[in-house]
Amino acid sequence: MAILVSRFIQAKHVLRRSLLNGRSTTSTVIPKGYLAIYVGEQERKRFVVPVSLLSQPSFQELLRQSEEAFGYDHPMGGLTIPCSQDMFTGVASRLGVL
Template sequence: MGFMRLSSSLISNMKRYRRLNSIRHRTRNHPRDVPKGHLAVYVGEKQKRRFVIPISFLEQPLFQELLHESEDEFGFDHPMGGLTISCQLDAFFHLIAILRSL
């Protein structure tokens, strides 16, 4: 039950974030560089790299575990607008490869 609540809460928060982010981009006259159905994440332990990933990854248990660990350390805000995920880039690439093969 807690897992489902966490999942729906994350998805709801991300949808709200995307709406606010798109409004912010439109008011600043910036081009949208995050396609619909995707979100920006910043990954790395020291130097953060920006990636655009499908929102559907948020529903995957492996990705949710990574988000939960990052939430404890950083919260979900990043000064550039996006999720901050603290992990090694190699581990993130491996996770993304697994999720894309599902």
């Protein structure tokens, strides 16, 4: 349990850093257990999130939207989620990542 809590705390810090930077974090190395995703409808912003987010039902709904919009051909070269950044940060916040 303590390991799980520490991973969530670490994920929260990584995501918060990517939000606070206000610029792309493409030059940063993605830690093991995390993945980079691009979020936005027009202008896309890069977030680094824990892989454990993939199993959450609300995040899976965002993945379904991504599949409908892009199939498996993501224009940014990574996983792209076509929702507003506010919506994504709201979902991430409810899941305890923010």
